[in-house]
Amino acid sequence: xxxxxxxxxxxxxxxxxxxxxxxxxxxxxxxxxxxxxxxxxxxxxxxxxxxxxxxxxxxxxxxxxxxxxxxxxxxxxxxxxxxxxxxxxxxxxxxxxxxxxxxxxxxxxxxxxxxxxxxxxxxxxxxxxxxxxxxxxxxxxxxxxxxxxxxxxxxxxxxxxxxxxxxxxxxxxxxxxxxxxxxxxxxxxxxxxxxxxxxxxxxxxxxxxxxxxxxxxxxxxxxxxxxxxxxxxxxxxxxxxxxxxxxxxxxx
Amino acid sequence: xxxxxxxxxxxxxxxxxxxxxxxxxxxxxxxxxxxxxxxxxxxxxxxxxxxxxxxxxxxxxxxxxxxxxxxxxxxxxxxxxxxxxxxxxxxxxxxxxxxxxxxxxxxxxxxxxxxxxxxxxxxxxxxxxxxxxxxxxxxxxxxxxxxxxxxxxxxxxxxxxxxxxxxxxxxxxxxxxxxxxxxxxxxxxxxxxxxxxxxxxxxxxxxxxxxxxxxxxxxxxxxxxxxxxxxxxxxxxxxxxxxxxxxxxxxxxxxxxxxxxxxxxxxxxxxxxxxxxxxxx
Numbered sequence: 001x002x003x004x005x006x007x008x009x010x011x012x013x014x015x016x017x018x019x020x021x022x023x024x025x026x027x028x029x030x031x032x033x034x035x036x037x038x039x040x041x042x043x044x045x046x047x048x049x050x051x052x053x054x055x056x057x058x059x060x061x062x063x064x065x066x067x068x069x070x071x072x073x074x075x076x077x078x079x080x081x082x083x084x085x086x087x088x089x090x091x092x093x094x095x096x097x098x099x100x101x102x103x104x105x106x107x108x109x110x111x112x113x114x115x116x117x118x119x120x121x122x123x124x125x126x127x128x129x130x131x132x133x134x135x136x137x138x139x140x141x142x143x144x145x146x147x148x149x150x151x152x153x154x155x156x157x158x159x160x161x162x163x164x165x166x167x168x169x170x171x172x173x174x175x176x177x178x179x180x181x182x183x184x185x186x187x188x189x190x191x192x193x194x195x196x197x198x199x200x201x202x203x204x205x206x207x208x209x210x211x212x213x214x215x216x217x218x219x220x221x222x223x224x225x226x227x228x229x230x231x232x233x234x235x236x237x238x239x240x241x242x243x244x245x246x247x248x249x250x251x252x
Numbered sequence: 253x254x255x256x257x258x259x260x261x262x263x264x265x266x267x268x269x270x271x272x273x274x275x276x277x278x279x280x281x282x283x284x285x286x287x288x289x290x291x292x293x294x295x296x297x298x299x300x301x302x303x304x305x306x307x308x309x310x311x312x313x314x315x316x317x318x319x320x321x322x323x324x325x326x327x328x329x330x331x332x333x334x335x336x337x338x339x340x341x342x343x344x345x346x347x348x349x350x351x352x353x354x355x356x357x358x359x360x361x362x363x364x365x366x367x368x369x370x371x372x373x374x375x376x377x378x379x380x381x382x383x384x385x386x387x388x389x390x391x392x393x394x395x396x397x398x399x400x401x402x403x404x405x406x407x408x409x410x411x412x413x414x415x416x417x418x419x420x421x422x423x424x425x426x427x428x429x430x431x432x433x434x435x436x437x438x439x440x441x442x443x444x445x446x447x448x449x450x451x452x453x454x455x456x457x458x459x460x461x462x463x464x465x466x467x468x469x470x471x472x473x474x475x476x477x478x479x480x481x482x483x484x485x486x487x488x489x490x491x492x493x494x495x496x497x498x499x500x501x502x503x504x505x506x507x508x509x510x511x512x513x514x515x516x517x518x519x520x521x522x523x524x525x526x527x528x529x530x531x532x533x
Contacts, residue, residue: 113376114375117371117373118369118370118371118373119373119374119375119376121330121335121369121373122367122369122373122374122375124335124362125333125335125362125366125367125369126362126386126387126390126435127359127362127363127387127390127391128386128390129355
């Protein structure tokens with residue numbers, strides 16, 4: 001029971017942080033320099049892990065569907081299923097889980113170290129706002145980076161699927177691409193991108209919140225970092241369910 | 253400014269380096285405190301830190317706060333500039349109640365009251381120059397060239413010229429403290445709060461920091477509140493000392509008054525500083 005209460009307490013605190021962040025985003029001057037630095041650290045530096053994950057996921061999905069559909073003589077639907085599965089679900093979710101683990105751990109460790117060495121107190125004592133200096137640039141950067149990485153994951157994942165349908169199922173390249181594109185609607189892509197916008201904000205908010213409340217020296221930083229990765233993963237999965245329900249209802 | 257400025261003076265009867273003829277700020281006719289704590293209560297969950305804490309700080313004085321580990325000496329400094337909220341009572345700085353201050357008022361307060369943190373709290377990702385410019389940028393000090401000049405000036409004041417481009421990781425503990433002090437004085441504050449300024453430093457750096465605290469008070473008239481365990485630091489720099497004990501200020505007075513005081517816990521602190529154990533021990 002206490003775990004449930006702690007979860008909702010955390011959710012409340014993160015919501016307050018989200019509100020303060022939103023308020024600070026629109027209060028000039030905007031911290032462009034810090035945001036670009038975070039965009040590079042959180043987004044640009046994550047392209048390789050995103051690319052690898054997406055291409056192998058696309059290939060594995062295509063292989064599994066091809067094997068599963070073969071008894072029904074429906075292997076021609078492999079590309080369609082892979083395409084929809086990736087752009088609606090796996091592209092945004094896998095990208096967010098992987099980048100969230102990598103970047104979220106980094107954010108929490110960095111901010112947590114600042115907290116235990118009184119650097120966050122120092123920011124306030126020197127007349128600045130830690131939310132403005134630390135949280136806003138990270139939230140904005142991740143809200144931009146995750147959708148962009150998701151687009152890349154969608155393209156590369158689908159390419160992986162096409163590769164398998166051509167190499168193993170025996171379709172022509174043109175037919176494979178055509179069936180995949182025919183099956184996908186713009187709304188499918190938008191569906192995935194809307195999710196990724198939320199996931200980007202969640203990654204940054206949860207990791208910053210965990211970092212700022214870190215205490216107990218270096219041991220505390222380690223604890224906060226681990227907790228952050230777990231919390232980010234769980235929150236993304238729960239948010240994915242809720243967003244899927246909402247978006248499906250909207251598009252229906 | 254020389255960091256060894258006053259430590260060549262003979263100690264007075266209480267062991268202080270202070271000029272014996274000097275009138276302490278709180279003894280000046282008509283002296284009014286600029287900082288007052290009245291009936292302050294503070295707790296962290298079930299852990300009660302203060303229950304009715306009261307203290308005055310006068311302009312231009314150096315007040316040291318002593319007390320055992322974990323009694324909440326540093327908490328007092330953080331309450332003073334609104335880094336932590338207090339549960340009850342009143343803290344007034346320059347006549348304004350800290351708990352009633354909005355964001356702009358706190359910003360003004362923090363430009364007048366600077367703090368040197370225990371570990372210096374320099375921003376690791378920034379150079380020394382960027383660290384010192386941080387408060388200058390936040391408070392819109394001036395042009396980039398003016399800020400560069402101010403950085404050079406304060407580094408000169410702490411005897412560390414020409415290290416603008418170094419990162420904090422390249423500095424020793426003593427150097428980090430001095431850069432932290434340079435950052436704290438960059439905005440020309442009227443009050444400086446020092447949280448354990450000499451902890452973990454070698455004797456040479458301890459003397460340097462003590463000399464800097466004295467020099468800032470002598471040359472700029474800065475009011476200083478120093479939290480420390482180091483009794484040699486206390487008797488080198490202090491006008492008055494206050495002891496936190498049993499969730500309140502158990503004693504406040506001059507070093508001479510502290511030495512003459514019969515309160516056993518205080519005597520242990522004071523005499524322990526000179527390497528003399530009391531009979532009570």
